[in-house]
Amino acid sequence: MDRLKSKVALISGGARGQGAAEAKLFAAEGAKVVIGDVRDELTRQTAAAIEAQRGGNAVRAVHLDVTRAADWRAAVETCEREFGGLDILVNNAGIANMKGLEETSEEEWDAIVNVNQKGVWLGMKTAVPAMRRRGGGSIINISSVFGLIGSTGSTAYHGSKGAVRLLTKAAAVQYGPDKIRVNSIHPGLILTPMVSEAAISPSEIDSLIGVTPLGRGAQPEEVGWCAVFLASDEASFVTGSELVVDGGWTAA
Numbered sequence: 598m599d600r601l602k603s604k605v606a607l608i609s610g611g612a613r614g615q616g617a618a619e620a621k622l623f624a625a626e627g628a629k630v631v632i633g634d635v636r637d638e639l640t641r642q643t644a645a646a647i648e649a650q651r652g653g654n655a656v657r658a659v660h661l662d663v664t665r666a667a668d669w670r671a672a673v674e675t676c677e678r679e680f681g682g683l684d685i686l687v688n689n690a691g692i693a694n695m696k697g698l699e700e701t702s703e704e705e706w707d708a709i710v711n712v713n714q715k716g717v718w719l720g721m722k723t724a725v726p727a728m729r730r731r732g733g734g735s736i737i738n739i740s741s742v743f744g745l746i747g748s749t750g751s752t753a754y755h756g757s758k759g760a761v762r763l764l765t766k767a768a769a770v771q772y773g774p775d776k777i778r779v780n781s782i783h784p785g786l787i788l789t790p791m792v793s794e795a796a797i798s799p800s801e802i803d804s805l806i807g808v809t810p811l812g813r814g815a816q817p818e819e820v821g822w823c824a825v826f827l828a829s830d831e832a833s834f835v836t837g838s839e840l841v842v843d844g845g846w847t848a849a
């Protein structure tokens with residue numbers, strides 16, 4: 598119940614999917630949570646649902662476009678003003694498409710890299726000074742199995758998620774002396790709105806399940822519990838690591 602007691606977490610892309618699941622689990626484990634997303638109404642609804650479940654003064658909803666430095670500054674200020682500091686950042690916001698290298702337009706490349714890669718850098722850049730003021734922290738960057746291995750499409754997504762993997766390790770090395778741990782999570786097929794909106798057909802989902810030894814897609818909470826672990830003091834010696842949450846996909 599209290600694995601994150603006295604900690605304050607900022608979660609990007611927290612309106613739905615994995616970010617919302619992480620926000621609910623973090624709050625249930627005693628954290629104060631600020632969720633930021635570009636979907637303002639849904640962010641408010643998710644915050645209200647968490648407040649109802651948790652009761653009391655546990656959550657704030659903010660507008661956060663992860664590509665905008667000013668939004669990040671405002672989100673971190675909200676953590677410090679409302680809850681007294683920032684201990685945990687989950688860089689979860691992400692967008693995807695299935696397009697291959699030649700089919701990807703320059704605009705599509707820029708959009709995906711801006712959110713998935715630049716957004717993670719900006720988040721860390723803004724959060725680190727606040728974590729230093731707290732004497733340490735935990736940053737969790739959501740990459741993907743597509744940041745570890747290739748596939749027949751999703752070129753910009755692969756490029757951005759691969760970058761997140763090494764941004765994570767570089768930050769872990771740079772901020773170890775500040776007691777800030779930085780780790781990446783690499784989900785496989787997680788059954789969230791992203792999967793339908795990235796236009797993955799039912800037969801493509803079946804083939805992804807076919808390469809997953811556990812034989813199914815995961816619920817967002819199955820990633821969320823891994824984020825709880827990395828955020829908590831249970832992971833006190835874990836930094837620069839990549840936690841693969843893929844039902845065995847990349848082990849095969």
Ligand SMILES: NC(=O)c1ccc[n+]([C@@H]2O[C@H](COP(=O)([O-])OP(=O)(O)OC[C@H]3O[C@@H](n4cnc5c(N)ncnc54)[C@H](O)[C@@H]3O)[C@@H](O)[C@H]2O)c1
Nearest residue numbers: 610614615635662663689690691741784786787789790791
């Ligand atoms: N679903 C999967 O199978 C899967 C697999 C591997 C990795 N991931 C990664 O997991 C993370 C969460 O994805 P999800 O599956 O919950 O998808 P989702 O689409 O349900 O949630 C993503 C959230 O990010 C938000 N977002 C998009 N652009 C944003 C921006 N510029 N600023 C702030 N928020 C923004 C969306 O509004 C949405 O609420 C993403 O980084 C995604 O790439 C997903």
